[in-house]
Amino acid sequence: MTRRSFLLPSALAVWLLFACLLVSPAQAAIDVTQSPGQLDLGPHVQLLEDAERELDIADLLARDETLPWWPSGQETINFSFSDSAWWLQVELSNTGEGQVRRLLELGMPLHDYLDAWVVDEAGEVVEAWQTGDRRAFDSRPVAHRTFVLPIPLPPGETRRLVLRLDTHDGLYDATPLYLMSDGSFLQKSQRELMAFSLYFGALLALMIFNLLLYLAIRERSLLHYVVYLGTFFVLMFTARGFAFQYWWPNWPTFNNQMLPLTIGLFAVTLSVFSISYLNLQQHAPRLSRALLALAGLCLAGSLPALLGHYALVFRVMIPAAILLSSLMLAVAVWRSWLGDRLAQIFLVAWCVLLVGVSLYFLRVAGVLPYNFFTEYAVQAGSGLEFLLLALGLAYKINLLKNEKLTAERATHELHRSHSKQLELEVAERTRELEAANRRLAAMARTDPLTGLLNRRQFHELVDEELQRRRRRGLPLLFAVMDIDAFKAYNDTYGHQAGDEVLVQVAGLLGAHFRRAGDRLFRLGGEEFGLLLEADTLGEGRNAIEAFRQALEDLAIPNEQAETGVVTASFGLVCCTDYQRVPDAQRLYREADEAMYEAKERSRNRVVTRTILEET
Known part of the structure; x- marks a missing residue:
């Protein structure tokens, strides 16, 4: 075989491979368990232009292998002036052992028409939404100024998210796409609400x-x-x-x-x-x-x-x-x-x-x-x-x-x-x-839902208390509390019921910890922080145990919990070695590790940790 005759089939094979990639570009599914916070989804989505606006979801799924999808590569999705409809898709996988939920936010609130579908591995549509700012506001699955779509992901399965964007008159707005956990979305929304409240108030x-x-x-x-x-x-x-x-x-x-x-x-x-x-x-x-x-x-x-x-x-x-x-x-x-x-x-x-x-x-x-x-x-x-x-x-x-x-x-x-x-x-x-x-x-x-001090105040007040206790040579007791099976509670009873539980827990905390030096914080989601006015580990543990039992005695139903009621796990730290615990962040880490140990030990318990200065 001559060199030329060898090169022709090779070149043809490369060209065919390239053409196949252009028609249906392979893109790995995003493992949501590896991205628990906020992920900029723009560079990960695939795009499809529907110049004639002839496709619907059934046609798209039926002709998927022949459609010319291509990777976005854009941090912010932007079609500017266009007479076409545009399709976006991305695959999300859950490699964990429990069901998780992620929220997709389209950060621009001015899209005319937004249709979205969640497709399972068998190609069946399991969730569908039709919304946009040319439809009534209650068409949005989450009541938010932007468009937020809740995406449930069963354990060990992959879901395909398909979006269709269309306009009334050919004008698209540049749109960032964010994939977030509930906690990340809550934190982002709180930051935005605080910033915009200050701005519009001013x-x-x-x-x-x-x-x-x-x-x-x-x-x-x-x-x-x-x-x-x-x-x-x-x-x-x-x-x-x-x-x-x-x-x-x-x-x-x-x-x-x-x-x-x-x-x-x-x-x-x-x-x-x-x-x-x-x-x-x-x-x-x-x-x-x-x-x-x-x-x-x-x-x-x-x-x-x-x-x-x-x-x-x-x-x-x-x-x-x-x-x-x-x-x-x-x-x-x-x-x-x-x-x-x-x-x-x-x-x-x-x-x-x-x-x-x-x-x-x-x-x-x-x-x-x-x-x-x-x-x-x-x-x-x-x-x-x-x-x-x-x-x-x-x-x-x-x-x-x-x-x-x-x-x-x-x-x-x-x-x-x-x-x-x-x-x-x-x-x-x-x-x-x-x-x-x-x-x-x-x-x-303060936290707008519970009225407790927020995470920002946690860092300021705990750092001050660490300095004061160090100067006086006194121990500092701090606990992290996390409500057990709370995400499952929200999935079962709804987020409004979850918010009511958070308010009840905050009220119970306020009733139990009323000393002048006690400080109560909502650190995020279902996690709370307790800075105790106590001088010994035993005194602090007794106070935490009394609250833990009081919370269990409320008997708030939670069929997802082992006890059948709402409970919490606690990590309590007693610290006198302020060289090892120089600031609030390190103190939080120690208490958080103790709390997770309580979670691993069947939950609804108090795990203590002492960090004593060596003599």
Whole structure:
């Protein structure tokens, strides 16, 4: 055989193998037992474009071997403007001995249509959902601002998750995909809820404060600022999915219309406020008219949304918004170059907002990694922007006050008394704002479900107590408690019943541990921490045993537990060697290991561990 005749069949075989891979790319199933926390699922899914929108789930499963799936390779799934429907699939396996559940979150709340199926190893559909922000909110299997799908995985089996994404008008939003355990999802949701509560609470406080200030002094720039801030509040509340969840859950069409309309209104209110703030009608009337014209174009571009044309809306609004932002930035640079202090403050505030928006969209596009800063860059940037603009307004008010004092010498005393009254009102509003912030800070220290201290407070308070006990040479007793078979309890009785059990356990803890030095924490899920005001291991063990028995005596039914009722396992640590246990994290690890030993020893028991200083 010649070298050429040998190469031809070899090349043909390689080509056929490559073609087969293109038609049906092999991708190993994800072992969920190896990923107990949060997994970015974007790079692991396979994609299929349905240009004619002709496939349904039955056709897809029947023709699966011949369909041209290809691996995503994207951190964030992004189809941008497309007239096709898109299919995604991924396989999840459970190699453990018990059933587990994972939650799939599509992190963008603005998908029009989302259909999902869970397919077993025999090719049968075992779960199916039809949801999206063009369907009523109660179509979602989990009541959350984004789309969250619960996926049960029996032991030793593999499940195939198939998603179909479609749009009303050919516009897709970039979407991160996260696979999480219940605990990871709860922690993520709590972090998000805390961050957004602080953010929207701060915006409301600024709106109320400046509205009251406007009513007091009648400075028109303050009213423009309040309207601008209010429009931005509604825009962010809608874009983040909260408006659909809490304001109009049964009006999906209205929800989709509100987003482009509020963007157009935001452009108009931003232009009006900027003209008023920078006195552009006096300094540059032509530029004022140009800003209003571009803002009007943005608003007019949003009107087709009332007729259901959304792709057209953003094709018009995006270039108009870029032109408006560029012109506004140029005006701010020009006025700053001329030494206008208000323009300098405005320039810094506007740049901070643009940086925040840019970081967020670069993260959505997959250029920057997902982290706390890129996810909440818009909130951070806009929050700083509004604070800086409020500072600029205060500066502007001060300038106007000084001009009036200089121009109206005959009424100097009247103006001085008015200024003093204004300062008192500002101080009062500031105290109210500080009190509101203190209340928000107190909410951030506690667990919203049980009212116990949260994990953040655990680290702070236990570190302080370790230092205090070390200085006084006293032992420290700390216990970790975990409710037995709680995940199985949730699967059997439902998560609402599980939450009620957590509240009952927290109430029982509060009733048993009432000493001044006792501290109770919810560390996450069904896990609690107990910092005891006790001087000996025996005293601490007796207190824990009394609580353990009291919990068992409540006789809360749990058919999945060996005792038939809700019980808990405890790991109690008595520590005097503060060299080996220097901080709260190490103390937690020791108690957690003791608790898991209690789990292994048939549960519903207290396992103690002493860490004594060698003499």
